[in-house]
Amino acid sequence: MDEKSHVSMEQHLCLVCGLGFDTGGILFDRRLRQSMKRHTVTGWGLCAEHRRLFEEGFVALIECDPQRSGVPADQDHMRPEQAWRTGRLAHLKREVLVRVANVALAPDVPCVFVEPGVIERLQAMVGPEED
Numbered sequence: 001m002d003e004k005s006h007v008s009m010e011q012h013l014c015l016v017c018g019l020g021f022d023t024g025g026i027l028f029d030r031r032l033r034q035s036m037k038r039h040t041v042t043g044w045g046l047c048a049e050h051r052r053l054f055e056e057g058f059v060a061l062i063e064c065d066p067q068r069s070g071v072p073a074d075q076d077h078m079r080p081e082q083a084w085r086t087g088r089l090a091h092l093k094r095e096v097l098v099r100v101a102n103v104a105l106a107p108d109v110p111c112v113f114v115e116p117g118v119i120e121r122l123q124a125m126v127g128p129e130e131d
């Protein structure tokens, strides 16, 4: 369905899994032109599943390939639109991540981008008793 319309379902991309999900919003073309596709991505958010995990106190670790992610050398953090996701994901409790990685994490941060190998290292540090 690539037909253009004057209305479009608003979608956000999930920061964690990178998939689009409906926000429930409807976009209207101001001049009612047939300008939009069925779905229009307007920003980033969290899908239902990852919203739930965030609210349960988990932080998502998103593995990204730094070679393919295209982050300029003078930029010290990755923006979500630059991240080249390898497809590996892990969830850690916020307090566990803060403890083992020794990082300060703002309470509204739902996810962090990590390089390959970091998830294994963190999981090894957490140990088997914590899932």
Ligand SMILES: [Zn+2]
Pocket (backbone or CB within 6 Å): 014, 015, 016, 017, 018, 019, 046, 047, 048, 049, 050
């Ligand atoms: Zn998601």
